Amino acid sequence: MTASGTTTTTRPATAWPLENALVSAALAARRVDWIDAPARALGLRPFTRQELTRQILGQVRRTASGRPTRLRTAFGTFLMPLNRDDAAGLVAAAEEAGARGAVTAFTDRGRRIHLTPHLPLPFTVGSLRGRVRKAADAEAHRLLAARQGDATLDRDAWHGAARRLARRTVLGAAAADDTLLSDILDATARAADDAELTDRRAALSRRLVPYLADVPADETEVVHALETVTRALNDTAAQALALVASGRDPQDAVAEALLRYPPLAATVHRVDAPFEWDGMAVDAGTEILCAASWLRDLEEADDADDADESYGDDDLGDDLGDDAAEAEDPEDSDDLVDDEDRDDFGALSGALCAAPGSCAAADLGVLAAGALVRALTRSAVPTVLAPRLDPGAPPAELPADTLRLALVNTGADTHVPDDSNLMRTPPAGQSPAHYAALAAASARRLEGHARRLAEFARQPGFNHDAFGERCRMTLLSHAERCARAAADTRRAADWLSN
Incomplete structure (x- = not known):
């Protein structure tokens, strides 16, 4: 409290430049899923993306004394809570103040996507x-x-x-x-x-x-x-x-x-109006990064250290x-x-x-x-x-x-789908392998045709009016029919080859 009796608010602390660079690297690594394989193959688990991210966030949390901190990354500047309770409280405070704006998310691959605003459904x-x-x-x-x-x-x-x-x-x-x-x-x-x-x-x-x-x-x-x-x-x-x-x-x-x-491992909440949370002033224009899966991993690592045991199925029930x-x-x-x-x-x-x-x-x-x-x-x-x-x-x-x-x-069946209506005798004429090859070639052509139709239908020129959308729907319907025909032909080829 100040001498005048008003509550003192503070601005979020900013992470160190090296910490910003490390968090940028962690975000970038989400787009390169193959980098974990060499680390595991060499027995270097601390160098997998998950472990590196845990270490980076642990360092940021120690520096910021556990409080939400501002990160300046290659993907934007974010206010990042460093535990799940703070993340929930910060977003809830923004919602209560009417300050929470548009929401986006980072996918598993680190790509940013737009999310539709949440509204309660008018039915159960x-x-x-x-x-x-x-x-x-x-x-x-x-x-x-x-x-x-x-x-x-x-x-x-x-x-x-x-x-x-x-x-x-x-x-x-x-x-x-x-x-x-x-x-x-x-x-x-x-x-x-x-x-x-x-x-x-x-x-x-x-x-x-x-x-x-x-x-x-x-x-x-x-x-x-x-x-x-x-x-x-x-x-x-x-x-x-x-x-x-x-x-x-x-x-x-x-x-x-x-x-x-x-599926929403990390979400970004834009702040449209200033508000306060737990003595911290959050300005309009701030983007709150709630990396739920990262924070869960960090807390699980802490729990494992405290209990001297790894996270397992018994903990999942909790x-x-x-x-x-x-x-x-x-x-x-x-x-x-x-x-x-x-x-x-x-x-x-x-x-x-x-x-x-x-x-x-x-x-x-x-x-x-x-x-x-x-x-x-x-x-x-x-x-x-x-x-x-x-x-x-x-x-x-x-x-x-x-x-x-x-x-x-289930049961005593083999790996082949149950097509009991199929006869188990090969057709007359050439060998079953010959007809299997012909059917497989036809399936490939149909798949290629379906793919080309679908790619053409996704051209942006169809986006602008209802007529363009009807044309796109027609093309996609043809593509779906070709894909179904290809799947049927592929099953016939598999049956003939077996």
């Missing part, structure tokens, strides 16, 4: 449970049918299924096949500047018009929900399957994947709260996120939504991802072909786009 997650179950079961059936001859699941097939299920969950069956809607949503998130962001948001708004009449929510609420559910299905559900393949229970895999590999330690009865497994359970699962919201507090859209994403994982594991056993996983020690990072998954049928 429980009201969509039936739709989610039905849609997840149908999508699981399609995914199992789309497997290749060795039961592997193509990443593009997974990506398409995740986006289709997200559209159906949020907007209903009418939007399920509107691939252009998801393409525009992705392009909006990756807009290079404000002008491009404005244009793409306008295109997204036009694309949503036919579906909003049947949805009890406004456009911003719908976009936030679609973005969040797509993120959960595309990334978290795939990571959860990998954890199931490592021996985790399907009922808990989605929650564990969100805790270990949060992180999840009582809901993980007291998992729901398997008979109620579809009720992963009910309104009564919102407090239990609220801790998972931050992995999918950058807003402080709970988020119904994030709960819906958890529900959809869990439903898809359960639907797939009822009929197949997931196997991770790449990267190699240690069942007892899940990796620190597991980018969904690096996973190569196989879904092996």
